[in-house]
Amino acid sequence: MATDYIVGIDLGTTNSLVAYMQGDSPAVIPGEDGLNLVPSVVALDENNQVIVGNAARRYLIETPERAVYSIKRLMGRGVEDIQDELKLFPFQLADDLQQGEVLRIKIGERTYTPPEISALVLRQLKRNAERFFGAPVTQAVITVPAYFNDAQRQATKDAGRIAGLNVLRLVNEPTAASLAYGLDKKKHGIVVVYDLGGGTFDISILKLHDGIFEVIATNGDTHLGGDDIDNLLIAIALDDIRGDLGLDFRRDARRSGEAVQRIRQAVIEAKIALSSQATAKLDVDLPGGKKYQREITLEVFEQMIQPIIDRTVGPCKQALKDAGLKPEQIDEVVLVGGSTRIPKVRRLVQDLFGRVPHTDLNPDEVVALGAAVQANILGGGSEITQDMLLLDVTPLSLGIEVAGGVTDKIILRNSTVPASATQYYTTQVDGQTNVAIHVLQGERELARDCRSLARFDLKGVPPMVAGMPRIEVKFLIDANGILRVSAREQRSGKEAEIDVQPTYGLTDEQVENMLLESFDFAEEDFRQRQVIEARREADTILTALAKGKKNQAWPELTSEERHSVETLEKALLAVKDSDDYHAIREGIDALNQATMHLAELMMDTAVSTALKGKAMDDTDIGEGPQAGHPVAKADFE
Amino acid sequence: MIIPGHAPAEATPSCWSCGTMRAVHFCNSCGKVQPPVPVDYFTFFGFPRKLNLDTAALEKEFYALSRKLHPDVFGQADTQERTWSLEQSSMLNDAYRTLKDPIKRTQYLLRLEGIELEEQSKQATEKARATGELKKQVVPPDLLEEVFELNMHLEELRMQKKMGEDDPALLEEIGKAKLSLEEKYDVLFNELRTEWNNWDKSENGAADEADRRKIVDRMVDVLNRRNYIRNLVRDLNEALEN
Secondary structure, three states, X not given: OOOOOEEEEEEOOOEEEEEEEEOOXXXXXXXXXXXXXXXXXXXXXXXXXXXXXXXXXXXXXXXXXHEEEOHHHHOOOOHHHOHHHHHHOOOOEOOOOOOOOOOOXXXXXXXXXXXXXXXXXXXXXHHHHHHHHOOOOOEEEEEEOOOOOHHHHHHHHHHHHHOOOEEEEEEEHHHHHHHHHHOXXXXXXXXXXXXXXXXXXXXXXXXXXXXXXXXEXXXXXXXXXXXXXXXXHHHHHHHHHHHHHOOOOOOOHHHHHHHHHHHHHHHHHHHHHOOOOOEEEEEEEOOOOOEEEEEEEHHHHHHHHHHHHHOOHHHHHHHHHHHOOOHHHOOEEEEEOHHHHOHHHHHHHHHHHXXXXXXXXXXXXXXXXXXXXXXXXXXXXXXXXXXXXXXXEOOOOEEEEEOOOEEEEEEOOOOEOOEEEEEEEOOOOOOOOOEEEEEEEOOOOEHHHOEEEEEEEEEOOOOOOOOOOOEEEEEXXXXXXXXXXXXXXXXXXXXXXXEEEEOOOOOHHHHHHHHHHXXXXXXXXXXXXXXXXXXXXHHHHHHHHHHHOOXXXXXXXXHHHHHHHHHHHHHHHHHHOOOOHHHHHHHHXXXXXXXXXXXXXXXXXXXXXXXXXOOHHHHOOOOOOOOOOOOOOOOOO | OOOOOOOOOOOOOEOOOXXXXXXXXXXXXXXXXXXOOOOOHHHHHXXXXXXXXXXXXXXXXXXXXXXXXXXXXXXXXXHHHHHHHHHHHHHHHHXXXXXXXXXXXXXXXXXXXOOOOHHHOHHHHHHHHXXXXXXXXXXXXXHHHHXXXXXXXXXXXXXXXXXXXXXXXXXXXXXXXXXHHHHHHHHHHHHXXXXXXXXXXXXXXXXXXXXXXXXXXXXXXXXXXXXXXXXXXXXXXXXXXX
């Protein structure tokens, strides 16, 4: 197991990355296109092949109904709490979505749950890493926003499993970033990580001490990020277009997808430009031939985004308060996430904490690099990481519903994880054998204002007089920030059976089925790849043979040999374009075998020609079959 | 760090791996993590059951134990050891969280002494606030007069706010009351410290059972008054903000 690669993955709202520990320092693994960032975009092409990343981006414009982005916003959520998202993002819910079912999103004619879509992104990262290492990758550390709740974490873990990854740990993004920062310098002191990404905002305050990274407080908003800036700019542009050009894309559902995506790309480019320029131009070719043009000055841009970035102030202040710290007690501030490139955001952070923030690591990559460090630690560590240990906290209080619909908090937010709490339950009716427990997450006093995590049904309580059973229920939040529950009836000593009904998540069985399905697809993909490769090999050998037949060695074969070769050549030609891998393979092998003598003769000719000092080019024995043929390869160069 | 004489029945005296005498968390001989035993938080840290506690030493011990027990250290271990590491480190974190906070530490010790401070606890207060039920709460006698006056002021404030009026003199009066309460809050903490010293002396064998009972009762009284004032100040702040 020790030789297996464990990778660190940043599964982002906008972009995802995979990294690993290369000796003493973490490094991002580029994709086939040579780029480090894999856009978290999934599309289906016209043949229903899954396309992920940069290649999928063009589908956002060409066939917006066959592509999806920012799926992270829907992870671990129910229909009723994504109504805002549905207004701002082009997510298409499945038509046959049932009440209480896990969300399913339409891509083309197919539907996928958010964990499945995330799994497709993860599978791409896995493949990138496998190509890079030339070996299978099955274990990973995946990062999540620190403020993700239990359901969102579970959904991320499910996505990993569906992608065929054993998720060794979920690490909070700001904490991962601090690992990457703290790696080279043994630091002490209080560090604030301000992480404003594409769709989420986190603030974490850590105490660094001899390689221990102890999170003291964390806060955030899982629906606040660069996406919100884009959506605001899109909304303004759509208003402009309606006013100036009389086109209302909000009402023209059929054409709006393409128009909105074109506008979206333009505003993103403008936003990025405004991090280094005083003005930016929007120039969008709208469907129907009209153009939308506008200039935005930095001043106007900063005014527009002020309300959005101001939303990060509250969580920062709350985290400081929870940590019991004043801004002047902060030693260092680290910026993470693409949106922290915006100068206005940097000024806000500087004003809040009175420190010039660090920006020496690429804010897009630092989380993935930190995940790679954590992967290395979990793999047993190396010299550079052996003293490093991460002590993280749970971002939200865990509670249970008690009489009157009130939340009884049993594990408070900012408790170091793993953390546990034990509660005792009894029955209210004589002979009662089931006890229901409703688990909640959040800070509010009433259960209905908190997030419902799951309903646990304790079964098999021995029938006794009401109030007699004493059921001990242990709630444990593990190092991933995910809840585990176990129960025991103390008078009988019986382990109580727990039936978990996750409020927003997939059941184990559902995940298992998705996993098998994705294996089936992988199998199919694999077979298709095999056929394509065999076909290529057949072409190579047929081309080589065509050349061989023009070689002076050809007439030296017996007529039987020549006949046999030509029969097999025809046979291979006949099966080559079929989808029957085995037939193609057999055809190749048979022809390979039959041309063995020819190849040898050609070799001899080539060698004697070479000895005579004749140029190799004139002999032209061709490339020869790529594989399998023992001599035809030009290994005498 | 060896379990003291009164180790619970479930505790295994020897290490599952090498068979020698084990400690609470891991084996002193072979270093393997052990299944958790139900010990109290003081014992878990190897500290005496005393309330004056060297928090720097506690933190140091917490870090040292974290390095040995945290699940990250068991990334490549088998399922059984991983489970024990998870349980041990959750107990470590729970224990550290409880002991490092002076009030939680006192409440925990009182619970070990068989006393639940439920009625005055924050949870009970929140529950009562959320359901609108009247919480059974006894006003500490020395605060009766002050609380009576304060309630009158608050009522007045509510009336004024309804009428849209603003009376700086009243606000000043309430502000003064708040300051006085906060001072009392601090004084109570010093009273609590005195009882800590008494308790720690009794742990050294300087008091009989009846004396210990008295110390416990006084600590309960101080905590109750302290909680009462804290809730009052919170209500005051809310009234001033709204």
